[in-house]
Amino acid sequence: MTNLAQLQVFQSLNSSPNARLEHSAELGDGMGAALWNNHHDARDYQAPSHHTLSCYIDGGTETFRRESPASKGAPGKLCVLPAGHESAWIINGKIRLVHLYFSQEQFALGCIGLLDREPRELQLREATFLDDPVQTQRFNQLINLNWNEPGERVLTSSLAHELLGHALLSQVGIRQGLKLKGGLAAHQRRQLVDFIEMQLDQPLSLGQLAGLCSLSEYHFARMFRTSFGLPPHQYVLARRLARARHLLRYGSLPLGEVALACGFASASHFANRFRQGLGVTPGEYRGAFLG
Numbered sequence: 001m002t003n004l005a006q007l008q009v010f011q012s013l014n015s016s017p018n019a020r021l022e023h024s025a026e027l028g029d030g031m032g033a034a035l036w037n038n039h040h041d042a043r044d045y046q047a048p049s050h051h052t053l054s055c056y057i058d059g060g061t062e063t064f065r066r067e068s069p070a071s072k073g074a075p076g077k078l079c080v081l082p083a084g085h086e087s088a089w090i091i092n093g094k095i096r097l098v099h100l101y102f103s104q105e106q107f108a109l110g111c112i113g114l115l116d117r118e119p120r121e122l123q124l125r126e127a128t129f130l131d132d133p134v135q136t137q138r139f140n141q142l143i144n145l146n147w148n149e150p151g152e153r154v155l156t157s158s159l160a161h162e163l164l165g166h167a168l169l170s171q172v173g174i175r176q177g178l179k180l181k182g183g184l185a186a187h188q189r190r191q192l193v194d195f196i197e198m199q200l201d202q203p204l205s206l207g208q209l210a211g212l213c214s215l216s217e218y219h220f221a222r223m224f225r226t227s228f229g230l231p232p233h234q235y236v237l238a239r240r241l242a243r244a245r246h247l248l249r250y251g252s253l254p255l256g257e258v259a260l261a262c263g264f265a266s267a268s269h270f271a272n273r274f275r276q277g278l279g280v281t282p283g284e285y286r287g288a289f290l291g
Contacts, residue, residue: 003026004024004026004032004034004101007032007048007049007050007101008045008046008047008048008049008050009045009048009050009052009081009099009101010024010032010034010099010101012043012044012045013034013036013038013043016038016041016043018038018039018040018041018091019036019037019038019041019043020036020037020038021034021035021036022035022036022037023035023143023147024147025147025148025153025156026279027147027153027156027157027160027278027279028157028277028278028279029106029157029160029161029238029241029277029278030102030103030105030106030109031100031101031102031103031106031157031160031161031164032100032101032102033098033099033100033101033142033147033156033160034098034099034101035057035096035097035098035099035143036096036097036098036099037094037095037096037097038091038094038095038096038097039091039093039094039095040091040092040093041090041091042066042088042089042090042091043088043089043091044086044087044088044089045081045085045086045087045088045089046086047083047084047085047086048081048083048084048085049083049084049104050083050101050102050103050104051080051081051082051083051101051102051103051104051107051124052079052080052081052099052100052101053078053079053080053081053099053100053102053135053163053164053167054078054079054080054081054097054098054099054100055076055077055078055079055097055098055135055136055139055140056073056074056075056076056077056078056095056096056097057075057096057097057098057139057140057143058075058094058095058096059075059093059094059095059096060072060073060074060075060077060091060093060095060096060097061073061074061093062091062092062093063089063090063091063092063093063095064089064090065087065088065089065090065128066088066089066090067088068128069090071128071129072129073095073129074129076131076133076136077129077130077131078127078129078130078131078132078135078136078139079127079128079129079130080124080125080126080127080130080167080171081126082123082124082125082126083104083107083124085126087126098139098142098143100139100142100160100163100164102160102164104229105229105230105234106164107119107124107168107229108228108229108230109229109230109235109238110164110165110168111168111172111229112189112193112228112229113239113242114165114168114169115168115169115172116190116193118180118183118186118189118227118228119227119228119229120175120178120180120183120226120227120229121174121175121178121180122172122173122174122175123172123173123174123175124167124171124172125171125172125173127171132166132170134166135163135166135167138159138162138163138166139163141159142156142159142160142163145159150280150281150284150288151284151287151288152288153279153280153288154278154280154284154285154288154289155288157278158249182222182223182226183223183226183227184213184223184224184226184227188212188213189227189228191212191213192209192212192213192224195209195212196209196235196236196239197239199263200236200239200240200243200261200262200263201260201261201262201263202263203263204236204263206220206221206232206233209224209232220232236263237273237277240262240263240264240273241262241273241274241277241278243261243262244258244259244262244270244274244282245278245285247261247262248282248285248286248289249285249286249289255267255270255271255282255283255286258270258282259271259282270282
């Protein structure tokens with residue numbers, strides 16, 4: 001994910017003289033979090049390029065959307081703000097809230113990995129002032145962690161993944177009237193997903209993947225990105241890191257063997273990629289779940 005300061009929802013609040021940023025962190029895997037307080041304000045969000053999940057922690061009982069003044073927020077209420085949406089908010093009184101930002105690429109990975117659907121077919125449904133005690137509990141756990149301390153940052157990232165997964169299962173719907181153009185056929189997409197998962201411990205080339213679909217590398221790369229929402233090499237790397245997280249959290253293989261099991265040529269290459277993606281080393285990640 002890009003720097004938090006470049007995200008439109010973050011920018012909108014950060015530019016307000018009445019809003020104060022208490023804490024923020026980039027969590028890796030295309031996600032970031034921010035804890036805010038605000039009072040007597042008006043904020044607009046205009047077609048952000050990222051998705052936002054929001055939870056009211058304190059106050060918000062006089063907060064409403066400009067077009068729906070009768071519907072007010074409250075502690076524990078959730079909002080789902082998809083990429084591309086537009087909303088205008090009035091904040092009377094005080095409010096404290098936490099945001100989880102995630103990229104469209106991370107949404108696409110969730111659609112493929114969790115829902116087994118092509119991302120173009122699906123959309124995150126906009127929602128205001130939802131009641132979902134499970135999600136609210138996760139958000140409250142999130143703000144009680146130290147996002148910058150390596151061990152707790154890992155737990156923060158894990159909670160963020162749980163929040164995103166829950167949102168995908170509960171707040172994603174089919175795009176109506178959609179006529180897909182280009183991209184890979186459904187059976188090709190599933191064949192690629194299965195093949196990549198089975199071969200994550202092996203070197204994978206663009207030509208090898210293109211050959212499965214009987215396409216040139218150039219056309220395959222374009223069609224893959226259309227169907228998967230990101231280029232082939234980014235998808236493969238994301239799946240390697242996802243397997244590594246699972247092995248580190250639930251297994252006991254030495255770090256060098258985890259690296260080989262996930263298709264990294266060396267432990268140092270693995271450590272560099274893991275830190276780039278999650279902001280912590282593989283050892284720090286494993287250690288966070290041993291305490």
